[in-house]
Amino acid sequence: MKKKIKLFDPYIDNLEKKSIIETLESHYWASGDGSGNVRKFEKLFTKYVGAKESVAVNSGTAALNLALSLIDLKGKEVILPSLSFVSTAHAVILNGGIPIFVDIDPQTLCIDADKIKQSLTSKSRVILPVHFGGMPCNLNEIQKICKENNIFLIEDAAHASGSKYQNQKVGSHGFAVCFSFHPVKNLAMPTGGIISLNSKNFKSMKKTLLARRWCGITNRHGMKYDVKEAGWNYYMNEFSAGIGIAQLKKLDKMNLFRKKIAKRYEKELRIEQKIPFTDDCSYHLYWIQTKNRNSFIKNMQEFGIEVGIHYKPIHKMTMYNSHNILPITERVTKAIVTLPIHPNLTENDIDHIIKTANKFAR
Ligand SMILES: Cc1ncc(COP(=O)(O)O)c(C=O)c1O
Numbered sequence: 090m091k092k093k094i095k096l097f098d099p100y101i102d103n104l105e106k107k108s109i110i111e112t113l114e115s116h117y118w119a120s121g122d123g124s125g126n127v128r129k130f131e132k133l134f135t136k137y138v139g140a141k142e143s144v145a146v147n148s149g150t151a152a153l154n155l156a157l158s159l160i161d162l163k164g165k166e167v168i169l170p171s172l173s174f175v176s177t178a179h180a181v182i183l184n185g186g187i188p189i190f191v192d193i194d195p196q197t198l199c200i201d202a203d204k205i206k207q208s209l210t211s212k213s214r215v216i217l218p219v220h221f222g223g224m225p226c227n228l229n230e231i232q233k234i235c236k237e238n239n240i241f242l243i244e245d246a247a248h249a250s251g252s253k254y255q256n257q258k259v260g261s262h263g264f265a266v267c268f269s270f271h272p273v274k275n276l277a278m279p280t281g282g283i284i285s286l287n288s289k290n291f292k293s294m295k296k297t298l299l300a301r302r303w304c305g306i307t308n309r310h311g312m313k314y315d316v317k318e319a320g321w322n323y324y325m326n327e328f329s330a331g332i333g334i335a336q337l338k339k340l341d342k343m344n345l346f347r348k349k350i351a352k353r354y355e356k357e358l359r360i361e362q363k364i365p366f367t368d369d370c371s372y373h374l375y376w377i378q379t380k381n382r383n384s385f386i387k388n389m390q391e392f393g394i395e396v397g398i399h400y401k402p403i404h405k406m407t408m409y410n411s412h413n414i415l416p417i418t419e420r421v422t423k424a425i426v427t428l429p430i431h432p433n434l435t436e437n438d439i440d441h442i443i444k445t446a447n448k449f450a451r
Contacts, residue, residue, distance in 0.1 A: 097273035108331035126330035138260025140285035149269025152282035153180035162186030165214035220249035223371030347372035378424035
């Protein structure tokens with residue numbers, strides 16, 4: 090039987106294997122002393138994205154929860170898209186905020202800056218855009234809105250490791266920028282995330298985040314420590330960080346590979362609605378829209394190609410049950426399908442995906 094083409098697949102070589110053995114044999118597996126991978130990864134990632142500081146955590150979800158905890162959100166509103174993974178909205182609720190879902194731009198599927206303006210109220214505290222699929226949002230416009238209205242920009246960059254906005258890496262703009270390194274992501278770890286910081290007071294923000302990522306523990310001197318507030322167990326482990334260091338070394342190469350596939354899809358897929366091509370996108374996801382989604386997915390699977398749906402709209406979930414009317418999000422989420430795009434695909438795989446998608450998409 091022909092092998093199945095996977096939707097996501099981490100790209101590994103000897104670098105990751107060596108790192109795992111070294112960490113295993115170091116006997117220091119949690120972050121802190123030992124191999125120091127976590128601190129090294131934080132430094133390297135901060136430099137890579139051009140941020141002022143970064144704090145590594147154990148998931149993108151943890152990154153969002155912690156980043157939003159930096160702002161007092163009790164009874165305040167956070168503006169975000171509904172087209173995202175549920176963590177984006179949960180982080181608002183878990184920090185006492187009110188999610189205000191705003192519609193997306195039909196071309197990029199990122200939050201629509203004009204519609205953000207229409208949703209501002211005296212309670213607006215944070216804008217939380219998602220760089221969907223790695224496509225950078227209109228950060229100039231969003232930063233302008235934040236400045237004019239005294240609002241914080243916290244970015245969900247879970248898909249955007251290595252994406253660029255006007256020649257600067259995503260990670261160097263917002264007050265806090267949250268990345269995910271889940272194994273399906275374009276920088277993959279067993280689990281992981283990071284918060285990159287860019288505000289003037291980044292040093293005190295980092296201090297707060299370091300305490301909150303490990304149960305509120307501060308002032309560690311030998312065996313002594315203090316706790317001034319509650320925190321979580323969100324720290325990144327040394328194995329993940331070691332893999333992250335290996336992955337970061339080849340991130341640009343892996344993203345280039347994705348871009349080459351995206352270019353072929355752009356040229357050869359006879360499907361009208363698809364993610365636009367730009368060098369600035371990491372292409373963590375490649376989305377298309379089809380009118381016959383159910384039969385398209387069934388046919389692709391029968392031809393050995395794994396595809397996905399990213400995402401169901403959050404504002405329609407029972408928990409949120411929002412009465413916001415988001416016509417573009419609702420239309421797109423009925424038709425969206427994600428196709429495989431990762432460095433493990435062979436030319437034959439890509440040919441097969443293009444041929445099959447062209448055959449079945451309506
Ligand atoms: C847009 C977005 N935000 C947040 C997350 C959460 O990241 P993690 O799975 O690392 O917790 C994800 C992961 O799928 C995501 O796609």
